[in-house]
Amino acid sequence: MTAPSIAVLVVNYGSPRLLVENYAPLRLESVGARLIVVDNRRTEAESAQVAALAEAHGWELLANDGNPGFGSGMNSGAERARELGCDVIILANPDLAMTESVVATLAAAVRESPDTAVSPRILADDGSVWFGGASVLLEEGRTTTRPGTRSDLPHGWLSGACVAVHRDLWDRAGGFSEEYFLYWEDVDFSWRITRAGGRLLVRDDIEVVHAVGGTQEGRGKSPTYVYWNTRNRLVFAAEHLDARQRRRWRRGSIPYARAVMLRGGRREWLRRAVPLTAAAVGGTIAGLRVSRRGAERKLAVLQSFPGRGSETNPYLLQLVDSMSAEVETVYFSWPAAFLGRYDLFHVHWPERLIRGTTPVRTLARQALLPLLLLRLAATGTPVVRTLHNLASHEGEGRLERALLALLERRTAAYLRLNPFTPAPTDAPIVTVKHGDYRPWFAGHAVPAPVPGRLLFFGRVRPYKGVGELIAAYTALPDAGTTLRIVGKAGTADEEDRVRSTATDPRITLQLGYASDADLAREIGEAELVVLPYRAVHNSGAAILALSLDRPVLLPRTEVVGWLADEAGDGWVHQYEPPLTADRLSDALAAARRRPEGACAL
Numbered sequence: 041m042t043a044p045s046i047a048v049l050v051v052n053y054g055s056p057r058l059l060v061e062n063y064a065p066l067r068l069e070s071v072g073a074r075l076i077v078v079d080n081r082r083t084e085a086e087s088a089q090v091a092a093l094a095e096a097h098g099w100e101l102l103a104n105d106g107n108p109g110f111g112s113g114m115n116s117g118a119e120r121a122r123e124l125g126c127d128v129i130i131l132a133n134p135d136l137a138m139t140e141s142v143v144a145t146l147a148a149a150v151r152e153s154p155d156t157a158v159s160p161r162i163l164a165d166d167g168s169v170w171f172g173g174a175s176v177l178l179e180e181g182r183t184t185t186r187p188g189t190r191s192d193l194p195h196g197w198l199s200g201a202c203v204a205v206h207r208d209l210w211d212r213a214g215g216f217s218e219e220y221f222l223y224w225e226d227v228d229f230s231w232r233i234t235r236a237g238g239r240l241l242v243r244d245d246i247e248v249v250h251a252v253g254g255t256q257e258g259r260g261k262s263p264t265y266v267y268w269n270t271r272n273r274l275v276f277a278a279e280h281l282d283a284r285q286r287r288r289w290r291r292g293s294i295p296y297a298r299a300v301m302l303r304g305g306r307r308e309w310l311r312r313a314v315p316l317t318a319a320a321v322g323g324t325i326a327g328l329r330v331s332r333r334g335a336e337r338k339l340a341v342l343q344s345f346p347g348r349g350s351e352t353n354p355y356l357l358q359l360v361d362s363m364s365a366e367v368e369t370v371y372f373s374w375p376a377a378f379l380g381r382y383d384l385f386h387v388h389w390p391e392r393l394i395r396g397t398t399p400v401r402t403l404a405r406q407a408l409l410p411l412l413l414l415r416l417a418a419t420g421t422p423v424v425r426t427l428h429n430l431a432s433h434e435g436e437g438r439l440e441r442a443l444l445a446l447l448e449r450r451t452a453a454y455l456r457l458n459p460f461t462p463a464p465t466d467a468p469i470v471t472v473k474h475g476d477y478r479p480w481f482a483g484h485a486v487p488a489p490v491p492g493r494l495l496f497f498g499r500v501r502p503y504k505g506v507g508e509l510i511a512a513y514t515a516l517p518d519a520g521t522t523l524r525i526v527g528k529a530g531t532a533d534e535e536d537r538v539r540s541t542a543t544d545p546r547i548t549l550q551l552g553y554a555s556d557a558d559l560a561r562e563i564g565e566a567e568l569v570v571l572p573y574r575a576v577h578n579s580g581a582a583i584l585a586l587s588l589d590r591p592v593l594l595p596r597t598e599v600v601g602w603l604a605d606e607a608g609d610g611w612v613h614q615y616e617p618p619l620t621a622d623r624l625s626d627a628l629a630a631a632r633r634r635p636e637g638a639c640a641l
Contacts, residue, residue: 046073046128046147047121051113054082056089058134058251064097071144073130076100076120078113100124110200111216111225118215122207127151130204135251136162138202145246146204154206156239157230159191159198160246170250171199173242176227178285181273181292182299183227191230191240198240200226201250205233212236217279219330222264224272231280261304263312263319270297270320274327290331293324340368342382344393347371351553354480355580356388362475377412385416387425390447391432394440409443413450422452427461427469429577457578460599473606474578476641477587484560486588492521494628495566495590497559498581500529500551505572506538508619512572514544515621521628526550526562563588568631572619576600586611586639591631593624607641610634 048068052059059077068075077099081087087103094101102116114131121129128147132138142160149158162171173189174197176182183197191198203226205213213232216225230240273296277289297320301309309316341363345356348371360369370382377385387393394409396402416423425447454469463469494513500506506525513523523546529535535551542549554562563569569585569592577599582592586607594600596614604612613630615623 045126046071046130046143047117047124047126048073048075048130048132048143049078049114049117049121050075050132050134051078051080051110051117052090052134053080053107054086055134056086056093059090059093062134062137063099064093066138066140066143068140068143069098071140071147073140073143073147074098074100074124074126076102076117078102078104078117080104080107080109080113082107109218109221111220111229112218114200115215115218118207118210127207128204129207129210131200131202133201133250136202136248137251138248142246142248145243149241149243150204150206150209153239153241154208155237156241157198157203157205157209157233159203159240159242160248161242161244162199162201162248162250165249165251171201171242172244174199174227176231178281179288181277181289182296191242196234196240197227197230198242200229202248209233209236209238213238219275219279220272221268222272223268224276228276228279261308261316263315266297266300266316267319267323267326269300270323271327271330272323274324274331278331286331290328293328297321297324339366339384340370340380340382342370342372342377342380342385344372344385344387344390346373350555353580354477354556354584355474358475358477358480374408374412378415383421385421385423387423387447387451389428389432390425390444391440393447394443406439406443410446413446416450423447423450424453424455425451426455426457427464428457430461430575458599458602460602461577474580474583477584481556481560481584481588484557486560486564488564489567489590490522490565491567492518492628493566493568494521494523494624495526495562495569496524496571497526497554497562497569498571500525500527500534500538502530502534503574505574505619507541509570509572510538510541510544510547512619512621512624513547516624517621518625519546521546523547524550524562524566526554526558528553559584560588563590566590568593568613568628570619570624570627572617574617579603582612583641586641589639591634593627593631595619607639608635611639611641 050063063075077090077094079087079090079101081104091101091103093099100120102120118129128150130143130146146158146160150156161169164170169187171185172187173191174183174185175189175193176195176197177184178195190196213229213236217228220228234240274289274293277286281289301316301320343360345352348357363369370376370380394402394405396405448464451465451467453467454463455472456469457472457474459471496506496509498504525538525542525547529538529551538549538551563585569590571579571581571592571594573579573595576595576597579594582594582603585592591611591613593613593615595617600612600614604614611634613627615627
């Protein structure tokens with residue numbers, strides 16, 4: 041018999057009777073499932089009953105000494121499911137009645153679509169629909185499950201009373217937040233699923249029965265229910281909503297608390313007016329404290345570049361623009377680095393921190409960096425570095441290497457733009473692929489290619505092989521081609537070298553700053569963009585050319601091969617160095633044979 045691969049998770053709190061009624065009759069092993077009961081202890085006697093039930097029925101039991109909350113319990117159960125090799129997790133309440141066929145159908149649904157969390161239609165014990173879809177009403181500051189509401193639309197959510205999730209989607213969403221303890225955690229979990237790229241679905245053809253409030257006294261309208269509902273509504277707002285919406289939700293706290301107290305009816309409220317009102321007031325105050333503590337203060341990230349200048353790398357600006365509304369960007373200056381408030385330091389090209397435009401400025405920066413590192417250490421501010429290249433393209437002196445090593449030791453994590461970049465230290469590393477530039481250039485006209493036009497663009501620096509390109513092209517006899525070299529030279533000497541060697545009349549130069557409109561025009565007019573770098577690890581220029589649907593020629597490396605696979609057939613052409621006239625000619629001919637349509641990047 042194969043090991044069960046479906047885990048049904050139930051968090052129990054003082055409900056052994058419900059486990060007997062709803063789960064003891066099930067033969068889950070018949071559909072490849074097993075029950076994992078997480079017992080959040082209320083009394084020793086009840087926990088002993090649960091332990092006896094687990095032993096009698098072969099359930100997996102995780103016994104807690106106290107009650108850490110519903111979300112914490114589910115997270116423990118999911119971790120045990122992982123250890124047991126289960127790929128499907130079905131969350132279920134103790135007061136939920138379902139069949140083995142429901143378990144099998146839910147599991148099949150999430151296996152067929154692992155990015156989708158699936159809930160059955162949930163009936164109340166009187167046969168009415170208790171849950172068939174739900175949404176957060178942002179402008180009203182509440183949720184709704186009224187008939188016709190759909191969970192698969194924006195702002196939807198699924199009830200934690202019964203939902204099936206593939207283990208991979210669970211991991212991407214991060215499981216339950218343990219901030220909530222009880223109630224609203226399923227709304228938060230649903231929103232984090234969709235934020236992680238998942239989908240939500242209610243299957244009307246699958247039904248289960250829920251004894252609503254069976255685990256709470258007073259049919260679910262207890263002081264516990266009121267307290268956590270009023271509190272966690274504001275916790276949710278702090279986690280997911282923008283500043284305007286959070287203010288609206290805080291202003292609606294009193295009407296919401298009143299509505300929650302009256303959900304059990306006015307007579308029930310009059311019978312327990314004091315404890316229910318105290319719970320509503322206490323929950324609202326607690327929620328407001330959490331909301332103000334976590335919501336008003338954004339995560340402040342100090343970026344290592346000085347701001348949005350005309351020559352700032354578009355990759356950096358797109359990065360900043362893509363940040364969540366909850367992130368505040370602080371641009372680098374030495375006063376901001378020493379005196380400003382920020383929670384994280386994000387470093388790009390670290391050598392630029394210690395290189396100035398004059399020798400005196402370089403010495404000043406080199407003196408300031410160790411002091412900045414002391415400030416970061418004293419405040420516990422983590423450093424995250426994006427690995428744009430394996431090493432600086434210009435030579436490093438002994439002092440510069442020592443300073444960069446100090447920064448490396450302070451780095452808590454790395455971001456890399458392709459899966460081939462090794463981490464310089466044992467710190468964690470995450471791959472975040474370089475995005476394309478289509479949105480950035482969407483407002484610029486891209487002309488049709490000029491037949492025979494080759495193009496190099498970008499900063500003209502020794503490692504980029506512009507001299508080798510000029511030599512190879514000069515040896516190309518084809519009179520029907522032209523070469524454009526566009527970009528600002530790194531130094532006056534480099535500019536002089538390019539001008540002195542580019543004597544072929546087919547070569548034209550624009551050795552200065554190129555605006556976005558200039559780049560769109562120059563790249564558009566090229567039949568082939570040639571980037572003969574001596575060392576290639578990441579190339580924003582290649583990605584820009586591909587974003588504007590122009591093929592590129594690069595030296596053959598592992599990373600370039602990966603980029604070729606990403607871009608699709610006919611877009612990235614490779615050569616074995618050195619670059620020669622024949623290789624230029626062959627690449628241009630191959631570029632003309634590429635398939636119709638846009639680059640798949």
